[in-house]
Amino acid sequence: MIRDLIMKNRSYRRFDNSVKIENSQIEKWIELARFSASGRNMQPLKYVICTDENVTRKIFPFLGWAGYLKSWRGPAENEQPVAYVAVLLDKSLAENYYCDDGIALQSILLGAVEDGFGGCIIGSVNKGKVAKVLQLPENLDILYVIALGKPSETVVLEDAETGKIEYWRDENEVHHVPKRPLSELIFKSI
Amino acid sequence: MIRDLIMKNRSYRRFDNSVKIENSQIEKWIELARFSASGRNMQPLKYVICTDENVTRKIFPFLGWAGYLKSWRGPAENEQPVAYVAVLLDKSLAENYYCDDGIALQSILLGAVEDGFGGCIIGSVNKGKVAKVLQLPENLDILYVIALGKPSETVVLEDAETGKIEYWRDENEVHHVPKRPLSELIFKSI
Numbered sequence A, B: 001m002i003r004d005l006i007m008k009n010r011s012y013r014r015f016d017n018s019v020k021i022e023n024s025q026i027e028k029w030i031e032l033a034r035f036s037a038s039g040r041n042m043q044p045l046k047y048v049i050c051t052d053e054n055v056t057r058k059i060f061p062f063l064g065w066a067g068y069l070k071s072w073r074g075p076a077e078n079e080q081p082v083a084y085v086a087v088l089l090d091k092s093l094a095e096n097y098y099c100d101d102g103i104a105l106q107s108i109l110l111g112a113v114e115d116g117f118g119g120c121i122i123g124s125v126n127k128g129k130v131a132k133v134l135q136l137p138e139n140l141d142i143l144y145v146i147a148l149g150k151p152s153e154t155v156v157l158e159d160a161e162t163g164k165i166e167y168w169r170d171e172n173e174v175h176h177v178p179k180r181p182l183s184e185l186i187f188k189s190i
Helices: A002-008 A023-034 A053-062 A100-114 A127-133 B002-008 B023-034 B053-062 B100-114 B127-133
Strands: A045-050 A083-090 A118-122 A140-149 A155-159 A175-179 A186-189 B045-050 B083-090 B118-122 B140-149 B155-159 B175-179 B186-189
Touching: A002 A100, A002 B002, A002 B023, A002 B100, A023 A045, A023 A083, A023 A100, A023 B002, A023 B186, A045 A053, A045 A100, A053 A083, A053 A127, A083 A100, A100 A118, A100 A140, A100 B002, A100 B100, A127 A140, A186 B023, B002 B100, B023 B045, B023 B083, B023 B100, B045 B053, B045 B100, B053 B083, B053 B127, B083 B100, B100 B118, B100 B140, B127 B140
Parallel strands: A045 B186, A155 A175, A186 B045, B155 B175
Antiparallel strands: A045 A083, A083 A140, A118 A140, B045 B083, B083 B140, B118 B140
């Protein structure tokens, strides 16, 4: 059931860093993005897969983690992602990528979750620095970085009350994510 | 398997107009978007579900269909979508919706496909006219319209050769969608 998979696909920010992922496995998740819809079928997104520890270590400091958790500076060393996928726009193909980014990101993460992994879409990226680490050419712009690994945290959804949507962690380190009720999301049903 | 579902989730533009969809069923697909990731967990997207024939008939002329098929003016009356979901940005919540749109669209469509339906994300929308039909307030901007129904066409994927990515229809009305090879999409794997 897609519902179960989507429910399991939480934004995980802490991982069991001892469980590695093969580049070939991540390729299969990117293939899911390849098979997904693209505006005007232009397919201007490109990807870098990175599992090399020497490189993941260099990328990590350039990522922002969980903006609402002010006192948390990101995952400890043994909780850090074992892999990254940089999602890039190839400007030599198109400037406008419509909603291709979200479609691709969702496909990739659903693939990862089905295989027992998980991740987090990171938009707070020092793009210039990461581009330098990855030695990207001029035509490739970083849109997002997906952090990937074997999740080692519990994330639960709850109903947002009166518009309070900031996620939070309780005393047991459980991560709570308030979601606006469906009745708020559906403006009209005719 | 998510791969099977993603493969089945093609952009369908012709439907069996005799097969209707209940609003309550579409609500369940939107619930999948509700459970999906949102940038800063802001959840600024709203939705209008529309299955009322009087209204779908008014929306149809304001949608653009398959830009690459120059001689095709869109689905014939008995092939038209039976439902629309308008995906809206609630500007009173946020101006920036990151990649929430694609994530939500993908979740909704995967739900539809699992239930035996399908659809097409339409970006070519006369937004002012559709907003008027749906009587939307100022704070709600239309981002996309999803056309939904029971698909009545065959869509096949093929490998794009030398960058030719325009979809096309053969003499049997089969819709072909060339996808760039994975080797082109993965810029680097390290």
